[in-house]
Amino acid sequence: MEPREISQAVIGRLPRYLRYLGDLKDEGIERISSQELSKLMKVTASQIRQDFNNFGGFGQQGYGYNVEHLYEEISNILGLDQKHQLIIIGAGNLGQALANYMNFERRGFIIKGLFDNNPALHGKTIRGISVQPMDQMEEFMKTNNIDIAVLTIPKTSAVEIAEKLVQYGIKAILNFAHVDLNVPAGIQVENVHLSDSLMKLSYNLSCYNKEQ
Amino acid sequence: MEPREISQAVIGRLPRYLRYLGDLKDEGIERISSQELSKLMKVTASQIRQDFNNFGGFGQQGYGYNVEHLYEEISNILGLDQKHQLIIIGAGNLGQALANYMNFERRGFIIKGLFDNNPALHGKTIRGISVQPMDQMEEFMKTNNIDIAVLTIPKTSAVEIAEKLVQYGIKAILNFAHVDLNVPAGIQVENVHLSDSLMKLSYNLSCYNKEQ
Numbered sequence: 547m548e549p550r551e552i553s554q555a556v557i558g559r560l561p562r563y564l565r566y567l568g569d570l571k572d573e574g575i576e577r578i579s580s581q582e583l584s585k586l587m588k589v590t591a592s593q594i595r596q597d598f599n600n601f602g603g604f605g606q607q608g609y610g611y612n613v614e615h616l617y618e619e620i621s622n623i624l625g626l627d628q629k630h631q632l633i634i635i636g637a638g639n640l641g642q643a644l645a646n647y648m649n650f651e652r653r654g655f656i657i658k659g660l661f662d663n664n665p666a667l668h669g670k671t672i673r674g675i676s677v678q679p680m681d682q683m684e685e686f687m688k689t690n691n692i693d694i695a696v697l698t699i700p701k702t703s704a705v706e707i708a709e710k711l712v713q714y715g716i717k718a719i720l721n722f723a724h725v726d727l728n729v730p731a732g733i734q735v736e737n738v739h740l741s742d743s744l745m746k747l748s749y750n751l752s753c754y755n756k757e758q
Numbered sequence: 759m760e761p762r763e764i765s766q767a768v769i770g771r772l773p774r775y776l777r778y779l780g781d782l783k784d785e786g787i788e789r790i791s792s793q794e795l796s797k798l799m800k801v802t803a804s805q806i807r808q809d810f811n812n813f814g815g816f817g818q819q820g821y822g823y824n825v826e827h828l829y830e831e832i833s834n835i836l837g838l839d840q841k842h843q844l845i846i847i848g849a850g851n852l853g854q855a856l857a858n859y860m861n862f863e864r865r866g867f868i869i870k871g872l873f874d875n876n877p878a879l880h881g882k883t884i885r886g887i888s889v890q891p892m893d894q895m896e897e898f899m900k901t902n903n904i905d906i907a908v909l910t911i912p913k914t915s916a917v918e919i920a921e922k923l924v925q926y927g928i929k930a931i932l933n934f935a936h937v938d939l940n941v942p943a944g945i946q947v948e949n950v951h952l953s954d955s956l957m958k959l960s961y962n963l964s965c966y967n968k969e970q
Binding site for chain 2: 564643647649654740745748
């Protein structure tokens with residue numbers, strides 16, 4: 547398929563489709579209509595058809611979608627047919643939690659290295675991956691063909707480390723640091739700001755309370 | 759201020775405004791124009807003014823915004839003038855990482871309890887908070903006035919636990935389990951699906967590569 551401009555909103559919805567299709571596949575279901583999928587996922591059937599039309603529609607609507615085929619197609623669109631090599635910068639609690647998180651590997655995101663400034667952590671291993679000093683990052687990235695870095699370091703050092711990662715050839719950053727990174731065009735960044743999610747809950751809680 | 763219908767997209771942007779205003783406050787900056795804020799945050803000044811107009815505009819544009827005042831206003835809108843009592847369900851790596859995450863407390867989100875099914879974890883303490891068996895959750899929620907639960911348990915048990923939490927009177931759930939929760943209207947849910955963020959990166963990486 548030729549690359550074309552797909553909105554990030556549509557892309558953002560693809561992982562959820564993939565999750566539901568994976569569950570259907572595991573349950574042995576072979577075909578599903580957009581109406582059934584709509585009921586299951588609580589989005590309109592027209593939204594589903596519009597989303598899928600961005601990628602050519604994925605087959606005849608009259609017969610419903612072939613679950614396995616659709617799963618494979620969306621998986622390929624998301625680039626999950628290729629493996630990605632990751633490093634995690636920051637081997638504190640969150641970094642260690644992510645290193646232990648098996649779901650990443652199942653999707654082809656292979657954690658190859660862990661880096662931290664804290665000498666007390668050097669040599670510690672998590673799932674066989676040993677924590678290394680930061681100054682070995684450049685060499686490690688080159689020999690291990692690393693394309694994604696996960697940042698779980700404080701905001702004070704995140705901007706500087708991101709600049710180094712770019713210099714060393716990183717292509718994408720999953721950023722947990724509570725700061726916006728300043729990277730050149732072409733470098734992909736996804737932010738996960740955990741406090742922001744709590745604040746949204748807090749807003750909606752206080753609105754809900756006011757209406758009581 | 760009377761509650762009115764504000765889009766979740768606007769609400770979702772408020773924590774980022776708050777973060778930048780907090781940094782400006784820390785730097786001792788007293789006033790900022792929407793143009794300066796626009797440059798700093800890399801969003802248009804018109805977007806900023808539109809967002810703020812949802813809440814009455816926050817003061818005279820000619821003189822710029824009073825940083826401290828704006829910080830307080832947004833903080834109050836987000837309900838951060840009230841404290842929230844949290845429990846974390848699942849004291850595995852991620853649950854422990856979140857229990858150790860000090861940023862939550864700074865924003866008024868107080869972690870009161872940790873719960874896990876695994877007897878090996880019972881009695882273990884993280885920042886003074888001890889891990890308790892799941893069957894003590896109901897009693898604990900009542901005596902500690904818990905309004906938010908953070909779910910860091912596998913998807914297989916998340917749906918069932920969420921139902922129990924609702925039954926015990928929870929008002930909001932921050933869900934890290936890789937499944938959609940089915941809760942009644944009025945219960946707030948925010949999902950943090952970490953694999954989804956990696957998949958978005960993967961998509962954008964593969965698109966970028968195709969264009970080379």
